[in-house]
Amino acid sequence: MYPIRKGRNMGELDEIIEISKRRGFFWPSFSIYGGVAGLNDYGPLGSVLKDRIYREWKSIYAEIGGIEIDTPSVTPENVLKASGHVDRFLDIAVGCKTCKTKFKVESILADKGVESVPESVESARKMIEEVKVKCPKCGGELGEPFEFHLMFPIDSNGERYYLRPETAQGIFVNFKLLLNYNRGKLPMVVYQQGKGYRNEISPRQGLIRQKEFNMAEVEVFLDPETNSVFKPDSNEKITLLDRDGQTHTKSLVEAVEEKIIGSEDHAYFLQKTFEFAVRIGIDRNRLRFRQHRKDELAHYSKDCWDLEFRMDNSWVEITGISDRGTFDLGNHQKTSGENLSFEGEKIARVIEPASGIDRMFMAVLISAMKKRENGYNNLSLVDYMAPYPVAVLPLQKKDGLPEKAREIFSKIKAIEPYAYYDESGAIGRRYARQDEIGTPYCITIDYDTLEKDVVTIRDRDSTGQITGVPYKDLLTHAPFLSNPILRRIKNSRQ
């Protein structure tokens, strides 16, 4: 009866994309000009939800003494040269003249047993000639090699810059200042939220693969001589897929004991990452950790575990927890000439939990989306994540109910600015509307309100309600969601 969906079956991702566009979570950018692949806007609801995800992330790391920094997206070339991105984030590719398939020169050389990365188009051409490589697919002649940049370059007055491919470098280059701020002490946990940019060849799937994306990166600086500053303590069994393809269902504590995970420090940040995902409402049953194989590690990474989320029966990385060792600080020290050591000659070792906030955002929506028996959607967000924690609804649009409702609404606004007011159409329709955008509580103003100043509170997930709540009791607790009456509703529902 509601949007008739013929033709293809919608997957959960398609469904979230449809609802998001309709209700204002996100949509493709620049659509009046035909749109641009891989760029999306967060709408009014999505902007709030995204901020709430960042808020929880910050509090997770602030709780363990982390400090925040905010650095530019526009980054000078020499910084990204030192970090290896200029050379390693640029692929030299070549196409087959016959079947038109394109390959990374690096990988077809590797197939021939040549383990070297061409540094230029010219050297790639020479190497192809020397090794006599043909098209691995059809055996045809290969064409001219060409460069494919994964970073967006910016040229300004003869100087080259790039849009950062990760926020991390802004932290590494500030190591000295940050360490000074931290009064010379390690461990030091530094986090940064911000945009990252990658020139994806084929951006797809809404927010999953974009050219510009929201990152939440943490760099944990550790004394290389002091292990196990951070220790996991969770006994929850988690699925761990190691680099040899073995699946383990173990707690992180056990995983370290059994050497599935290399260090306690690394495991601890897997735990933190898992805690973050669950705290924002991602379904823990759709999560697993997967270790990178040696050949898929990024150039800066010694070891990496991804937190992956299952959607439409495939796994999507939402966070990578990488052991970057001393790679970045070592290279920046060498290139800049600045002393980035501490306590003499020591270079700090780095563990990096780096989350893709857009992907986590999708995971939150997909985890929360429920279908009711009547076919309507219920976005079962965790209370404190909902863009609107509360809506105020007069039962009908007459008999002075809207006037009373607006009066109460303005009082609610004073303690909960993200409150929604709606008096249009039938009450059931308005409940349904709030359900679809995840509003956990509706306050209904009815005839009893006029006589006795009591309201009805309706709970989103159970659709149950409690009547006769003196509305003044709702105004005595700020923030609104800490109100004990709401807890009572929540606890009583089954």
Place this chain on the structure above:
RNA sequence: GCGAGAAUAGUGUAGUGGUUAUCACAGGGGCUUCCCAAGCCCUUAACCCGGGUUCGAAUCCCGGUUCUCGCACCA
């Protein structure tokens, strides 16, 4: 980037050369209803962009853009 398909209101769609461009839902207004998208009436709102063929193009052709699915790539 290649191959194949697709692009029509906010969403999902009908429409194979001539229609006031279909329908549903959503949105707005009203009647009715004291609590879960009920019903009735009214209303807002679209042919991706640019060329071409034609008396006439949403429809046919070309180019572009975007999307989907594969491949490749990326994480």
